[in-house]
Amino acid sequence: xxxxxxxxxxxxxxxxxxxxxxxxxxxxxxxxxxxxxxxxxxxxxxxxxxxxxxxxxxxxxxxxxxxxxxxxxxxxxxxxxxxxxxxxxxxxxxxxxxxxxxxxxxxxxxxxxxxxxxxxxxxxxxxxxxxxxxxxxxxxxxxxxxxxxxxxxxxxxxxxxxxxxxxxxxxxxxxxxxxxxxxxxxxxxxxxxxxxxxxxxxxxxxxxxxxxxxxxxxxxxxxxxxxxxxxxxxxxxxxxxxxxxx
Amino acid sequence: xxxxxxxxxxxxxxxxxxxxxxxxxxxxxxxxxxxxxxxxxxxxxxxxxxxxxxxxxxxxxxxxxxxxxxxxxxxxxxx
Numbered sequence: 001x002x003x004x005x006x007x008x009x010x011x012x013x014x015x016x017x018x019x020x021x022x023x024x025x026x027x028x029x030x031x032x033x034x035x036x037x038x039x040x041x042x043x044x045x046x047x048x049x050x051x052x053x054x055x056x057x058x059x060x061x062x063x064x065x066x067x068x069x070x071x072x073x074x075x076x077x078x079x080x081x082x083x084x085x086x087x088x089x090x091x092x093x094x095x096x097x098x099x100x101x102x103x104x105x106x107x108x109x110x111x112x113x114x115x116x117x118x119x120x121x122x123x124x125x126x127x128x129x130x131x132x133x134x135x136x137x138x139x140x141x142x143x144x145x146x147x148x149x150x151x152x153x154x155x156x157x158x159x160x161x162x163x164x165x166x167x168x169x170x171x172x173x174x175x176x177x178x179x180x181x182x183x184x185x186x187x188x189x190x191x192x193x194x195x196x197x198x199x200x201x202x203x204x205x206x207x208x209x210x211x212x213x214x215x216x217x218x219x220x221x222x223x224x225x226x227x228x229x230x231x232x233x234x235x236x237x238x239x240x241x242x243x244x245x246x
Numbered sequence: 247x248x249x250x251x252x253x254x255x256x257x258x259x260x261x262x263x264x265x266x267x268x269x270x271x272x273x274x275x276x277x278x279x280x281x282x283x284x285x286x287x288x289x290x291x292x293x294x295x296x297x298x299x300x301x302x303x304x305x306x307x308x309x310x311x312x313x314x315x316x317x318x319x320x321x322x323x324x325x
Contacts, residue, residue, distance in 0.1 A: 015275040022270070025248040036248035037259070037295055039308070041266075041288065043279050050274065055308065057251050084304065086311045093275065105311040226267050233247065 002152040002196040004203055008211060009145040012218045014096050014121035017144040020217040021089065021098065021119075023229050025056070026236055029213035032059045034082065049092045056085040056102075065198045066110065069156055069191055083107070096121030111199050112153045120145045150203050154195040157188030252298030255291060262287040 010017050025033045033056055040053040062070070062079035075081045089100040098119040104112065123142045220232040250259045265284040273279065299305045 019267075019271055019275070023267070034249070035251035037250050037252075037255075038262070038266075038288070038291070039295075039312075043274075043282065048279050050270075050279070053312065055251070055304075084307070086308070093277070103311070105307050226271055230247065 002200055004150045004152070004200050005148065006207060007145065007147045009122065009143050010214065010218060011143050012222070013142050014098075014119070014144045015093065016218060016221055017119060017146075017214070018091050018093075018098050019226075020214055020221055020229075021100070022052070023221070023226070024210075024214055024217050026233055026240075027213040027216045028236055028239075029209040029216065031240060033057075034059055039086075047092065048094065049090055052089045052091075054087045054089075056087060058083055058085055063198050063202070066195050069195070070110070109155045109158075111156075111195050113150060113199055113203070115148065115150045115203070117149075118147045120147075148207060150200075150207075152196040152199040152203075154192040154199075156195055157191045250295065250298075251302070252295060255294040255298060258287065258291045258294055262291040 012020070024030070025036050035057045037055045038052065039055050041051065043050050060081050060083050062075050062081055064079065067075065067079045084105045085102055086105050087100065087102045089098060091098045098117075100117045100119075101114065103114040121142055122145050216232070217229055220229045224231065247260050247263050250256050262284060265287050269282070269284055296305070299308060
């Protein structure tokens with residue numbers, strides 16, 4: 001198991017960040033996200049917290065370092081693949097926090113990645129202003145901090161390679177033996193370490209892209225509201241299709 | 247707006263998304279969360295999506311994955 005942590009903050013108010021979170025796809029940094037659906041959404045009548053479950057479909061390429069451990073035919077040519085990501089979020093607007101959790105749903109035996117983010121409202125008005133008369137004209141009144149913790153767990157080499165797929169067709173004893181033979185050549189712990197480290201490396205760049213994408217959406221939100229974000233999405237889509245948007 | 251994984255659900259998804267964004271930015275953010283005017287649209291969208299998820303065989307996997315993440319507000323606070 002590996003854990004990766006990082007913290008940063010957005011120079012936008014907490015409500016704006018939560019809105020941008022729901023609106024973040026598509027953006028120029030999310031060309032790999034093919035679709036986003038809302039599976040469930042409700043406001044808890046007692047706490048007034050908004051709970052949302054979404055399903056994202058993302059295009060991915062299995063890194064060569066992981067591909068070599070997989071049976072052939074598990075991915076497309078060159079390791080091209082698609083994966084479903086389940087995202088769950090809870091927002092408490094009164095208390096000023098949002099908790100999110102995203103995880104892959106398939107091939108969790110190869111590598112299970114769970115990303116948890118904690119967003120917190122950071123009021124700047126608590127800092128005493130030397131001149132009270134300028135209070136109203138101060139640009140930024142609050143920022144929003146975001147702490148990310150990503151957990152990586154690989155079970156490769158433990159005969160659990162097919163993860164959830166095992167339900168679909170039970171393997172014959174011969175297949176099982178063959179698999180054990182294949183993995184016996186490697187140390188299970190070594191394989192897992194390698195795969196987990198590849199996951200960490202990928203996550204580092206994915207987190208940077210995620211933040212850049214959020215900032216694009218937040219800037220559009222500030223300049224043109226929700227309409228501005230939707231117009232930006234249309235332009236992105238035209239550009240992605242190779243057409244001349246303007 | 248982001249696309250649905252089922253193209254046949256795109257139209258109703260866009261209607262629901264538009265409704266939600268309006269409700270969220272104009273009401274929920276301002277502390278008024280009592281009414282959920284998007285519920286009828288969400289039901290339509292969900293009906294379309296549920297069918298598509300079943301056809302694609304994603305429903306079982308989704309239920310299994312969700313079982314592992316269901317937690318109450320109380321559990322959330324303890325984190």
